[in-house]
Amino acid sequence: MPNEFPWQALLDVEVVNNKFYSCGGSLIADRWILTAAHCLVIPNEPVKSVTVTLGAHNIAQSSELNRKTYIGYNFARHPSWNANTMDGDMALINLTSAVTYTQYIRPITLANSSEPNHVNDNVTVAGWGSTFDGSLSGSSTLRKATVPVITNNECKLTYGNIVSDKIICTSGKNYRGTCNGDSGGPMNYKGSDGSWKQIGIVSFGSTEGCQKNHPNGYTRISSYSSWIQSIISPSSSPTTSTKIPTTTYSSITNKMTTTRPSSGGDQTSAFLSSSLISILLLIICIGPIP
Numbered sequence: 001m002p003n004e005f006p007w008q009a010l011l012d013v014e015v016v017n018n019k020f021y022s023c024g025g026s027l028i029a030d031r032w033i034l035t036a037a038h039c040l041v042i043p044n045e046p047v048k049s050v051t052v053t054l055g056a057h058n059i060a061q062s063s064e065l066n067r068k069t070y071i072g073y074n075f076a077r078h079p080s081w082n083a084n085t086m087d088g089d090m091a092l093i094n095l096t097s098a099v100t101y102t103q104y105i106r107p108i109t110l111a112n113s114s115e116p117n118h119v120n121d122n123v124t125v126a127g128w129g130s131t132f133d134g135s136l137s138g139s140s141t142l143r144k145a146t147v148p149v150i151t152n153n154e155c156k157l158t159y160g161n162i163v164s165d166k167i168i169c170t171s172g173k174n175y176r177g178t179c180n181g182d183s184g185g186p187m188n189y190k191g192s193d194g195s196w197k198q199i200g201i202v203s204f205g206s207t208e209g210c211q212k213n214h215p216n217g218y219t220r221i222s223s224y225s226s227w228i229q230s231i232i233s234p235s236s237s238p239t240t241s242t243k244i245p246t247t248t249y250s251s252i253t254n255k256m257t258t259t260r261p262s263s264g265g266d267q268t269s270a271f272l273s274s275s276l277i278s279i280l281l282l283i284i285c286i287g288p289i290p
Contacts, residue, residue, distance in 0.1 A: 004144070007026045010024065013047055022129075023281065024129075024181075077091040086277070090201060125188070145178075149169070172214045187199055204277045204280065205280050
């Protein structure tokens, strides 16, 4: 259903050599987007700009009335982020202007430090990532999957001791779960009262593919709730923040609005030191910005 998740964000991250990394994210406050650290901290590829789209459903339709575009001013990654262990795979993007909340754009409540582990609970993940192995592009429409949370011990059978208490996993059975391009998106849990909260961030999957019935890994938000609040509080001054250049925002926004959804650039998975873990990025090479 369009705009079912009004906090869902699409991130277009421009790095060097005219490449764009497509990731997901979530709106958590009027100037803050939560995403995965690996979407913004890419080895030897410094971030040049971040364009955040909110209120979108079909990103191939630039005329969507509910859609709004915002620009990232800076971002803060969690200080413990480690691509070898997946620890701290979390980042916050500070926007240049405040988001105006509407029926179609509003923030999601985050899990706090006392959140249960949700084992055997069903959660919903959503994104514009690939819908099948071998796809060279993401989905034009926002897609969702409802999947069960599994124990970390079960997840370790696939990924080993990289699965710490700060990671939460879902089953990949029945070919359901996240895929390339879904990184950074929210793991949503619907409570008995009908309200939603975000309990995880899409982090990693299997290098063997998205349709091999392997689990998916997420950053467990309850393990980092105090850090998130310390960053987004008005008085904070994070030492891990990185300012994003501002010289190409206008041309970037125009380029992404007109050509990004239909571009069929190369898709690549960034592999970690573990042979079984793949970061779920979607990489689009689109040529020079005019």
